[in-house]
Amino acid sequence: MNTMTLYVEKDSPVHHLDPLVKLLYVVAAIALTYILPEPLFIAGVLFVTLLLLLVGKVFRNSLPILTLSLFLIFSLVIVQGFFHPDNVTELFSLGPLVFYEEGLYVALILVLRVLVMIGSFSVLILTTSPDEMVERLIKKGMSPRIGHVILSVLQLIPQMRATTSKITDAQRSRGMETEGSMLTRIKAFFPLMGPVVLNSLNETKERSIALEMRGFGSSMKKTFLNEEKQYPYNKLLGGIIIAIVILGIVWRVMA
Amino acid sequence: MNTFELKDVAFSYSLDIQIFDGLDLTFDSRTTAIVGQNGAGKTTLVKLMKGLLKPSKGTLLIDGDSIDKQTAAQLSRRVGLVFQNPNDQIFKTNVLEEVMFGPLNIGMSRNEAEKAAREALRKVDLESKAEDNPYDLSLSERKLIALSSILAMDTEMIIFDEPTMGQDFAGKEKIKAIIEELHTEGKLVLCILHDMDFAAEVFERTVVMNQGEIILDGPTRDVFSKKEVLEKAYLEQPYVTQIAHALGYDESFIHESELINFLNKND
Numbered sequence: 133m134n135t136m137t138l139y140v141e142k143d144s145p146v147h148h149l150d151p152l153v154k155l156l157y158v159v160a161a162i163a164l165t166y167i168l169p170e171p172l173f174i175a176g177v178l179f180v181t182l183l184l185l186l187v188g189k190v191f192r193n194s195l196p197i198l199t200l201s202l203f204l205i206f207s208l209v210i211v212q213g214f215f216h217p218d219n220v221t222e223l224f225s226l227g228p229l230v231f232y233e234e235g236l237y238v239a240l241i242l243v244l245r246v247l248v249m250i251g252s253f254s255v256l257i258l259t260t261s262p263d264e265m266v267e268r269l270i271k272k273g274m275s276p277r278i279g280h281v282i283l284s285v286l287q288l289i290p291q292m293r294a295t296t297s298k299i300t301d302a303q304r305s306r307g308m309e310t311e312g313s314m315l316t317r318i319k320a321f322f323p324l325m326g327p328v329v330l331n332s333l334n335e336t337k338e339r340s341i342a343l344e345m346r347g348f349g350s351s352m353k354k355t356f357l358n359e360e361k362q363y364p365y366n367k368l369l370g371g372i373i374i375a376i377v378i379l380g381i382v383w384r385v386m387a
Numbered sequence: 388m389n390t391f392e393l394k395d396v397a398f399s400y401s402l403d404i405q406i407f408d409g410l411d412l413t414f415d416s417r418t419t420a421i422v423g424q425n426g427a428g429k430t431t432l433v434k435l436m437k438g439l440l441k442p443s444k445g446t447l448l449i450d451g452d453s454i455d456k457q458t459a460a461q462l463s464r465r466v467g468l469v470f471q472n473p474n475d476q477i478f479k480t481n482v483l484e485e486v487m488f489g490p491l492n493i494g495m496s497r498n499e500a501e502k503a504a505r506e507a508l509r510k511v512d513l514e515s516k517a518e519d520n521p522y523d524l525s526l527s528e529r530k531l532i533a534l535s536s537i538l539a540m541d542t543e544m545i546i547f548d549e550p551t552m553g554q555d556f557a558g559k560e561k562i563k564a565i566i567e568e569l570h571t572e573g574k575l576v577l578c579i580l581h582d583m584d585f586a587a588e589v590f591e592r593t594v595v596m597n598q599g600e601i602i603l604d605g606p607t608r609d610v611f612s613k614k615e616v617l618e619k620a621y622l623e624q625p626y627v628t629q630i631a632h633a634l635g636y637d638e639s640f641i642h643e644s645e646l647i648n649f650l651n652k653n654d
């Protein structure tokens with residue numbers, strides 16, 4: 133039972149990949165959506181990304197994150213469709229507001245790009261243990277301090293979730309209504325924010341004291357607890373990803 | 388409130404481990420201690436009673452009426468729970484505000500709430516800290532703050548989860564006096580304890596829990612005389628009982644004063 137990370141522990145080929153390769157994939161996938169901003173092409177990248185989520189058996193876990201981003205996506209379509217400066221071809225109109233084809237096209241690219249970003253980050257975060265990733269990065273020469281920052285950020289959401297349920301319990305056990313209608317839930321939400329943020333800050337402070345106590349700030353060279361894992365297809369996969377990116381750039385320049 | 392009853396209650400956090408399976412238990416006006424090793428399910432039991440957790444099977448009744456449909460917030464007017472870990476309970480940045488939070492929620496006016504809060508703080512001897520930030524207080528003080536925040540709500544039943552943990556002699560005496568006062572006011576008092584001496588000294592009835600089951604339940608003296616059963620649940624008898632036993636007396640003593648009187652008489 134580990135509720136403190138977003139990582140989903142499963143056995144899949146994606147889980148066994150080198151975190152660095154997955155990180156490279158994130159960068160490459162996002163870069164490609166800028167190098168070749170064609171809806172069809174970005175859809176292809178998105179398809180590969182979703183495929184990776186499926187192979188990694190985390191597609192279902194990524195759905196809440198994707199759904200949350202729907203709000204952003206929806207507003208993108210609206211704003212671009214109505215107000216993009218290149219708008220000329222009318223699609224339909226709502227009273228005085230006119231929805232244009234050019235805007236929709238721009239929005240489509242943006243939407244696909246956002247989905248690629250979220251999807252590829254999901255591949256990385258849902259299938260990679262944060263410890264493994266950070267340890268790998270530190271071995272490659274990243275400062276342990278930055279490693280700690282990354283780990284803290286990754287823990288932030290689950291940690292806040294835990295604190296929230298703790299404080300909700302404390303509040304309802306002393307008579308504050310938090311269940312039931314939407315209105316009660318919304319009313320219960322605001323008094324929660326202060327304590328949750330304060331509690332999180334407090335926990336962070338305590339964690340940093342605990343770390344200092346165990347010599348985190350010492351300038352000695354650190355050793356590692358876990359044995360280095362072997363990643364057999366590293367060079368091959370890394371090479372393929374980089375090759376595809378280069379191909380994309382060449383394509384862009386030629387065309 | 389006369390009784391709080393659990394009927395055929397089942398509960399589990401996850402599919403693989405069942406915490407309770409068909410638990411039957413009734414609390415009445417006798418002050419009751421629940422003892423049992425770590426992980427026995429004591430905290431889970433009282434969270435179920437508070438409506439913070441919902442049983443997968445069975446009913447809970449107050450004076451014979453089911454409370455299954457009530458939310459934790461509604462129930463909080465009648466049943467108060469002092470959390471095991473005060474950090475799970477305290478969330479305000481001012482002691483007085485913290486203690487007033489419950490009373491305000493259950494409909495007291497600001498004046499009444501402040502009066503109740505100051506009175507509750509007085510009972511734990513912490514009136515002087517009313518304006519402090521709870522995070523700046525020590526753990527034992529925070530436990531007492533958490534306790535007084537429930538006292539201030541003046542509920543018909545009050546449940547303590549490990550109140551004596553980390554308290555010195557004076558702190559324990561304060562808690563003992565509070566429990567006895569609540570009892571004379573006619574309230575139901577239930578207390579989870581690891582401190583067998585405190586349980587033996589203060590409570591009329593003791594329930595021994597082991598892996599989600601009740602293995603002993605009865606007058607405190609009877610329960611603590613069952614050495615073998617207690618040992619099965621990895622519990623010890625109170626020290627007075629152990630000393631009397633070591634001295635070779637057969638009667639079971641659960642209060643220090645009993646043993647002292649007995650020894651004086653036999654001299």
Ligand SMILES: Nc1ncnc2c1ncn2[C@@H]1O[C@H](COP(=O)(O)OP(=O)(O)OP(=O)(O)O)[C@@H](O)[C@H]1O
Nearest residue numbers: 400401406423424425426427428429430431432471
């Ligand atoms: N939130 C939770 N999620 C999953 N399992 C839990 C949770 N809380 C408790 N448990 C498990 O349920 C069992 C009973 O826990 P509970 O806290 O009720 O024990 P307890 O008798 O209060 O122990 P202690 O004396 O240590 O306070 C334990 O095995 C514990 O690990």
Ligand SMILES: [Mg+2]
Nearest residue numbers: 429430431471
């Ligand atoms: Mg407990």
